[in-house]
């Protein structure tokens with residue numbers, strides 16, 4: 001049995017679908033199983049951090065999405081180990097790099113994932129850390145504007161990234177959960193090619209069959225309305241992270257291909273897969 005936390009999320013849902021397709025027994029944790037819409041025969045189970053033993057009964061492997069644990073990572077790892085879980089695969093973040101400077105290491109996303117990695121290393125469980133850089137699905141923050149018209153206000157049109165398709169992360173997660181040989185491995189994951197923010201908007205327009213215009217907004221005029229799903233306190237750290245992508249070639253790894261056998265999907269492919277998310 002494989003337990004998946006964050007099972008209705010971008011990566012978690014894709015992972016549950018893959019495990020179900022491969023006939024693997026999977027328990028999908030969610031705060032609301034009735035609304036989860038997860039595929040049968042996955043067991044959709046309410047995530048109740050006060051009764052952790054029941055969550056891991058009969059399980060040997062765990063996919064961990066750290067925000068879903070609400071600060072109780074240590075207790076949940078202990079419960080998982082006591083129930084017989086042997087291996088945990090953490091959805092961590094590419095922000096974690098060995099030798100990161102103090103500014104980077106104090107970034108809230110870095111602190112959150114570094115803390116989880118440390119707790120897992122200390123837990124006695126075998127582990128694999130997935131450290132993806134930016135998700136392609138972040139482009140959904142432009143969706144309200146794209147549904148409303150052809151002008152898309154955004155920051156740093158020339159900022160570069162190598163965004164990764166969430167299903168490529170799920171494909172790597174699946175392999176690391178079901179194959180031997182990933183214990184103690186850190187997998188850095190990216191998309192296959194560099195693309196600018198303006199280039200991403202152009203690709204979304206191409207997938208929709210519409211011309212979209214990227215309208216540059218200076219970062220000091222960028223408000224939360226440009227990032228509808230972002231917690232407001234994350235706006236400044238995010239803008240700082242975006243600023244650092246201008247004129248810098250992004251990291252590109254071939255880890256997705258090495259582990260899954262298939263090349264990582266391009267942003268253009270992601271835009272085709274998600275075209276309906278940008279339509280009314």
Ligand SMILES: NC(=O)c1ccc[n+]([C@@H]2O[C@H](COP(=O)([O-])OP(=O)(O)OC[C@H]3O[C@@H](n4cnc5c(N)ncnc54)[C@H](OP(=O)(O)O)[C@@H]3O)[C@@H](O)[C@H]2O)c1
Nearest residue numbers: 006008009010011012030031067068092093132133134135
């Ligand atoms: N976006 C990026 O560019 C990026 C890059 C590197 C790493 N990451 C990391 O990847 C993870 C996000 O993965 P994702 O996009 O697949 O997740 P997601 O879609 O944002 O959320 C996953 C699921 O977790 C549950 N959840 C969300 N917030 C929660 C909370 N505060 N408490 C309890 N449950 C909560 C929700 O499910 P239910 O409502 O069903 O419970 C949600 O569907 C984060 O750890 C992030 O730091 C992201």
